[in-house]
Amino acid sequence: MEQVIANGLYLGAQYALIALGLTLIFALMNVLNFAHGQLYVLGGFVTYTIYGQLGLPFPVALVCSGLTLAVVGAAIEKYLFRTVIRRSVREESTMLLAAAIAFFLDSVILLLFGEKQRGVPKIIDGVFISDAVILPYDRILVGVLAVLMIAAFVLFMQYSKPGRAMRALAQDRIAAQLMGVNVNRYSMIGFALGAMLAGVVGGLLVTITGVNSGIGGPISIKAFLMVMIGGAGVVGGAIAGGFILGMMESVGLTVLREFGDVTYLVIFALLMVFLSIRPNGLMGKPWG
Amino acid sequence: MTRTTKIAASAAFLLTLLVGVPVLINLTGRTDFYYTLTSVALLSIISAGVWITFYIGRINIGQGAYALMGGYVSAILVTGYGVSFWLTLPLAGLFCAAASVLIGLPILRLRGVYFAMISLVLTEVARLLALALPITNGAKGIVSIPLPGEISLFGLTIIPDFSTLANPRLAFYIVAVLLMALCFAGLYRLSRSRIGQLCQSLQQNEELASSIGVNIAYLRVIAYAMSSFLGGVGGAMFAAISQSIYPSSFTVADSVNFMLNCFLGGLSYVFGPMLGTFVLYFGWDLLFETGRFQLLIFSSVLIALMLVLPNGLLSLSLPKRKGNGVPARKKGVEA
Structure with missing residues (x-):
C-alpha cells in the first residue's frame, strides 16, 4: 500500500506541473490549449537532444527545454492567439486555432525527431529500498524537483509583480487593464510561463519514461481531466487535480488489475458523476 | 434570395450531386x-x-x-x-x-x-x-x-x-x-x-x-x-x-x-x-501527394485560414450577414 501511495505522489507531482501550465493559460486568456501535450513532447525532445545526443549535463538540458518552450509559447500567443482573439466574433474560434497548432506541432515534432520512442541515460543510478517502498533514486529526484517547481511557481504567482499582475488579469481582464496592467504583455508572459512548465515536465519525464511523438494527445486529455477535477483557472485546483489523478491512477492500476485495462474507464465514470454534482470542480469559479 | 430561388438553387444543387457527379465520375473513370x-x-x-x-x-x-x-x-x-x-x-x-x-x-x-x-x-x-x-x-x-x-x-x-x-x-x-x-x-x-x-x-x-x-x-x-x-x-x-x-x-x-x-x-x-467538411476532407486528400509533409502543410493552411478568416469560410461570401461588420471595423483600427 505504501508503494502505491509513493507512486501516486510521484505521478501526481508531474501531473500537477502539467495542469498548472494549462490552467494558467486558461485563466489568463480563456483559451483551452489543445496543444499543451505537444508542448510537453517538444520539451522532452529538446532535453533528449541536448542531454541524450550532445551529452551536455542534465540541468543545462532542462533549462534549455524551459527556455525553448517559453519562446515558442510567447510566439504562439503574440502572433497567433492575439490576432485571432481580436478578429473573431465568437471566442470559441480560438479552439480551432489551438487544434491546428496541435496538429502543426505534431507534424513538426514528427519531421524533426521521427516516430521512434526515445530515452536518455539515467540521471542517477540506484534504487531506494526500505521495508515498504521500493523507488529508484531518479524517480525520487524527479518527484522532488517537480514539487520544488510547484512551490516556486506558487510563490512567484503570490508575491512577485508579474505574478500579481497575472492574478489580477485572471480575475477580471478589464478591471486589470483599468488599473494599468499591461494586458498584452502579461498575457504573453503567462502563455510563455505555461508553455515553459509543460516543457520542463517533458524534460524531467524523458529521463524516466522516455518520449515519443505520439503521446501529445493523450497527455492533453490527462491535463484536461486534472483541470476539470480541480476547477479551471485556479492554481490550487490544478495542483489538487494533478495529485488526485496521479493517486487514482496509481491505486486504480493496482486494485483493478484483474479486471483488465479499465482504470481510466472508472476514472472517467467517477469524473462524470463528480461533475454532475460539482460542475465547477473542486475549487473552480462559479462561472461555467 | 426569395423563396422560389432558394428552392430552385437547392434542387439544382441536389440534382448536380445526384446526376451530374456520377456522370462526371463515369467520364473521368475516377x-x-x-x-x-x-x-x-x-x-x-x-x-x-x-x-x-x-x-x-x-x-x-x-x-x-x-x-x-x-x-x-x-x-x-x-x-x-x-x-x-x-x-x-x-x-x-x-x-x-x-x-x-x-x-x-x-x-x-x-x-x-x-x-x-x-x-x-x-x-x-x-x-x-x-x-x-x-x-x-x-x-x-x-x-x-x-x-x-x-x-x-x-x-x-x-x-x-x-x-x-x-x-x-x-x-x-x-x-x-x-x-x-x-x-x-x-x-x-x-x-x-x-x-x-x-x-x-x-x-x-x-x-x-x-x-x-x-x-x-x-x-x-x-x-x-x-x-x-x-x-x-x-x-x-x-x-x-x-x-x-x-x-x-x-x-x-x-x-x-x-x-x-x-x-x-x-x-x-x-x-x-x-462546406467545412468538404474543404477539410478534400484538402487533406489533395495533400496526400506531399507525403510526410502532409500534416505540416495542412495545419499551416488551417492556421493561416484562421488568421485571415476567423469567422469561417462562409463569412467571406456573404458580406451582408450580421457579425461581419465587427472584424472589418477592427481591422481598420489595427491598420
Whole structure:
C-alpha cells in the first residue's frame, strides 16, 4: 500500500506541473490549449537532444527545454492567439486555432525527431529500498524537483509583480487593464510561463519514461481531466487535480488489475458523476 | 434570395450531386471519388450534429462517441439479430438520442470550456467502453457486416439488395447524399423555426433566456439529443459502408475534426458544416501527394485560414450577414 501511495505522489507531482501550465493559460486568456501535450513532447525532445545526443549535463538540458518552450509559447500567443482573439466574433474560434497548432506541432515534432520512442541515460543510478517502498533514486529526484517547481511557481504567482499582475488579469481582464496592467504583455508572459512548465515536465519525464511523438494527445486529455477535477483557472485546483489523478491512477492500476485495462474507464465514470454534482470542480469559479 | 430561388438553387444543387457527379465520375473513370464524396456527405451529417450544439452555445468535442455508438448499435443489430440495416439506421439514431438525454442531463449544466473538456472525455469513454464490453467484441471489433438488404413494399422493390448491385459504391453515394440533403433541409428549417430562435437565445445568454420564461433545461437536452441522433445515423452508415467497426473507428481526433468542420465553414451559417467538411476532407486528400509533409502543410493552411478568416469560410461570401461588420471595423483600427 505504501508503494502505491509513493507512486501516486510521484505521478501526481508531474501531473500537477502539467495542469498548472494549462490552467494558467486558461485563466489568463480563456483559451483551452489543445496543444499543451505537444508542448510537453517538444520539451522532452529538446532535453533528449541536448542531454541524450550532445551529452551536455542534465540541468543545462532542462533549462534549455524551459527556455525553448517559453519562446515558442510567447510566439504562439503574440502572433497567433492575439490576432485571432481580436478578429473573431465568437471566442470559441480560438479552439480551432489551438487544434491546428496541435496538429502543426505534431507534424513538426514528427519531421524533426521521427516516430521512434526515445530515452536518455539515467540521471542517477540506484534504487531506494526500505521495508515498504521500493523507488529508484531518479524517480525520487524527479518527484522532488517537480514539487520544488510547484512551490516556486506558487510563490512567484503570490508575491512577485508579474505574478500579481497575472492574478489580477485572471480575475477580471478589464478591471486589470483599468488599473494599468499591461494586458498584452502579461498575457504573453503567462502563455510563455505555461508553455515553459509543460516543457520542463517533458524534460524531467524523458529521463524516466522516455518520449515519443505520439503521446501529445493523450497527455492533453490527462491535463484536461486534472483541470476539470480541480476547477479551471485556479492554481490550487490544478495542483489538487494533478495529485488526485496521479493517486487514482496509481491505486486504480493496482486494485483493478484483474479486471483488465479499465482504470481510466472508472476514472472517467467517477469524473462524470463528480461533475454532475460539482460542475465547477473542486475549487473552480462559479462561472461555467 | 426569395423563396422560389432558394428552392430552385437547392434542387439544382441536389440534382448536380445526384446526376451530374456520377456522370462526371463515369467520364473521368475516377470511381474512387465515390467513396471520398460519400465520406464527405456522411461526415457533414455528423458535423451538422456538432453544429446544433454550437447553436445552443456549447462546444461539443464528443460527437465521435455517438458516431461510434451508432455504428456499434447498427452493427450488433445486423450481425447478431439479423435486423434489416434500413431499420437499424433510425434505431441507431434513436438509441444515441436516448443515451444523450441520460448523459446530457447532468453534463449540459456545464458550460464553455468545461463542457468542451467533458465532451472530449466522453469520446475517450466511448472508445474504452467499446474495448471493455463483451458485446462489442473488444479490440477485434465487428467485421464482415453484410451489405444493406432490400426493402420491398407489396412486392415492389424500393431499395434493391446492395450485394446484388453492380456498383454498390454508387448506391451508397446516393443514399449518403439523400441523407445529407434531408439532414440539412431539417437543419435549415430548424434554424428558422421557433425552437431555433429559442436556441439562439440560449447561445447568447442562458440566464436572460430563462428569466423570460424559456425552459432552458428542456431545450438544451432536446438540441443535444438531435445532435447525437445525427451522429448515430452517420456512424451507422459508416459502419455499413466499411462493413466493419472498431473501437478506434471514431477517436478523439475525429471528434476534434467534426468540431473543426463547423468552425471552418462558419458557425453562424447552416451550411457551414457541409462546406467545412468538404474543404477539410478534400484538402487533406489533395495533400496526400506531399507525403510526410502532409500534416505540416495542412495545419499551416488551417492556421493561416484562421488568421485571415476567423469567422469561417462562409463569412467571406456573404458580406451582408450580421457579425461581419465587427472584424472589418477592427481591422481598420489595427491598420
